[in-house]
Amino acid sequence: MISPDQYLHNILIREAIPVGLYTPLNVCKTTLVPILQNWAGEYLAAITPSGSFAKGTANRSGTDIDIFVSLRPETRETLKEVYDKLHDHLKGNGFTPRRQNVSLGIKVNGFDVDVVPAKRQDSYSQDHSLYRSKADTWTKTNVARHIDIVANCGRRDEIRILKLWRNQKGLDFPSFYLELSVIEALRNTYSIGRSGNVVTCLTYLRDRFPLARVVDPANTNNILSDELTAMQKAMIASAAKNALSAASWDRVVK
Template identity: 30%
Template sequence: MVTQQQYMEQILAKYNLKEADIVPLKKKRAVIEDYVRSRYGSKMATFYYSGSYAKGTAINLKYDLDLCIYFKHNAFSSLSEMYNEVYKVLNEKYPVYKQKVAIGLKYGDDNIDVVPARKIDERTDDANLFVTSTNGQIKTNIPKHKEYISQAKCRPTIKLMKIWKFRHSLHFKSFALELLTIKALENCNSDDLGEQILHVLRFIRDNVQNVKLVDPANSNNIVSDLVDQNDKVNMKNNADASLRKEQWNDIIW
C-alpha cells in the first residue's frame, strides 16, 4: 500500500519541471539579454532570472521565465524614464505590453516578463521598480527572495500547493502562495509531506482571509494586500472542501 509520503513523491515526480523543458526558454532569454546588453552596455549591472523558476518552485503545469534587468543606480534620471526607455527598446524587436512593474514580451509562442530595476546603490542588491499603475516605486531584492525560499527548506510542499491550486482552478498569486505555505509550516513538526499539506490546508481554511504576508525583501510591501478578497475566499472554501475528502486522489492528483 502506498503511504501518503510516497503518494506526494509520485505527484512531485509527475509534475517535475525538467531542465529539458526550460531549455527553449533559456535560449530565448539569452537572445533577449544579448539584445538589451547591446543597447545599454555599461548602464547595466546584471541580469537575473526571477519568478518561480529562479526560486526552484516551478512545476510543469505552469511555468515561465521572468527576467529582471538590474541597471546601475545612476543609469537613468528617473524610474519612469528607465521603464519607458526599456519598453521602447524592446518594442523595436518584439511585441510588448505594459504591466504593473513588468514589460510583457511576446517571443514566438512564449510570453516572457521583463522587469526593469534600478539599483539603490552599488553596495546592495536592493533595487527599485517603477509601478505603472501609480507612477510610484517599490523596492525589491531578487537574491534575497531566492535566499528566503532556500532557507525555508519547503520547496516540495510549495510545489505541491501550486499543483493543488492548479488542479482546483484557483487564482492566487504565486509569490503569495509561497509566503503563505512558508508561514503555515512555521508551526508544523512533521517531515511527512502529506501531513505538511494537511497542515497548510488547515492554515488556509482558518487564516487566509486575515493573514499578513510580508515581502522578505521589503517590509513595506504587504503581499497579502495584493491578493483579491474573492481569491482568498475561494482558497478558504477549497481548502475546507479538500480537508473533508477521504482519499488523497480527491485532494491532489
Template identity: 30%
Template sequence: MTGHEYLESQLDAEKFDTSEEPEIKEKRDEVEELLRGEYGSKIISFKYSGSIAKHTAIKSSKDMDLAVHFKHDSFDTLKNMYESVSDFLEKHYTIIDQRVSIGLDGLNVDVVPGRRIDTEDTTNNDVNLYRTDTETRIKTNIETHKKHIRDSSARNEIKLMKIWRERWALKFKSFAIELLVIKAMESFSGSGLDNKVKHVLQYIKDEVESINLIDPANSNNNVADIIDSSRKTLFKTTAEYCLTLLEEAGEDNDSKVAAWKQVFKDTSSDSTNNSRGTTAPAFGIIVKETQDSGRQPDRRHG
C-alpha cells in the same frame, strides 16, 4: 499506497523537465543581449530569478525572470525607466505589461526593470521597481528572494500547492504561495507530505483572507496586499472544500488516497472511483470563467 506516497507521485508526475531549461535560458539570453545592446552602460547588471532559479518550478508553472538593474541616474523617473523598456521590448515581442514586470508572451520569461538604490556600492542589489497599477515605487532585492525560498525546507510543499492551484484554476501569485507555505510550515513540526499539505490547506482556510506576507527584502511590502480579496476568498473556500473531502475519508487508507486524488483533481484512469468502487463525489467549487481566466495573475517581483 499511502497519502504521503500519493503526493510523492504527484511531485514526480509534475516534476520540471530540466531538459527544457536550456531552451528557456536561450530565449532569456536573447532578451538580455537585446537589452544590453540598447541600453549599454546604463545597466549595472542582470539578475536571474523565477521558479526555475528558486527550484520551485513544476511542469505547468515554470519561468525565468530577467531582472535588469539600471544605474541610479540612467532615467529621470522610474516610470520613464519602465516605459522605455516596455516600448523597446514591444518592438521584438508580444508583451504583457504587468504590475512591475513585462511578460514576453510564449517565452516563459518576464523582464523586471529596476533602478539601483545605492549609488556607491555596486554589490548592493537593492532596487526600486515601478508599480504600474499605483504609479508608485517598491523596494526589493531579487537575491534575497532567491535565498529565502531556496534555503527553506518547504520546497516540496510549495510545489504541491502550485500543482493544487493549477488543477483548480485558481489565481494566486507564485511568490505569494511561496511565502504563504513557508509561513504556514513555521508552525508545523510533523512529518509526511499528506500531513504537511493538510496543515497548509488548514492555514489557508484560517488565515488567507487577512494574512500578511512580508517581502523578505522589504519589511514595508506586504505581498498579500496585491492579491484581490475575491481571489483570497476563492482560495479559502477551495481549501475548505478539500479539507472536508479529507475529513470525510475517515481513517481507511484507501479512502484517504481517494480523497487526496479528489483534492488534486486527479484525472488518471483510476481516480474516478473510491475504495468502495463508487463514483467520487462531484466537486463543489465552481470556477467562474472571466475574460482573463486562462491567464496567470501578474506576479510581483520574486
C-alpha cells in the same frame, strides 16, 4: 493503492524541470539576453533569473520564467520611463509585451516570460527600486533576499504542490505571496510527511490566511497581502476548504 505521500512524490517527479543546456530558462535567456543588453547599454548591471527557477520552486507545467534586469544606480531615466522604454524595445523586437504590475509579460519560444526591470539603489547592496504600474508608483525590494529565503526554507516540495493546486483551481495567488504563506503555515512544524504538510498548508489557507498580514521581508512597507482583495482571499480559503473535504488526493491536485 499508493500512499498519499507516494502520490505527491510521483507528481513532483513528473513536474520536475529538465536540467542541462536546453532547459526552458536557458533557451529563453539565449534569445532575450542580447536584446536586453542592447536596450540597457552601459547602464546594465546584471540579467538574472528571479522567480521559481531561481528559487527551486518551478514546475514543468504552468510556471512563468522570470528574468530580472538590474540597472546601475546611475541610470538617468525614471522608473516609469525605464518600464515604458523596455516595453517599446520589446515590441520593436517582435514581441507583444503585456503590461503587468512590475513586469512585462512576453512569449519566448513558446514559454511565458516575465521581464522585471529595476534600478539598483546603490553599488553596495542588492536593494532595488522598481515601478508598480497598477498604482503608478515605485517600491523597494531585494530579489536576491527573496531567492535566498525560499531556496533555503526547506519547504520547496510543499510550495510546488500548492502552486500546482493554485494553477489547477484557477486561483489568483501571486507566487511570492504563496511561498511565504506556505513557509508561515509550516513554521515550527516538524516532518509529518509531505501529504501531512500539505494538509497543514491547506488548513492555514482555510482558517488563517484571509486575515493574515504578509509583508515583503526585504521591505516591511511593501504589504504583499494587499495585492489581493478580500474576495480573492475568500476564494482561496474556499478552495482550500473544498480540498480538505475531498474524497481522494486526485481531487486536490493532479
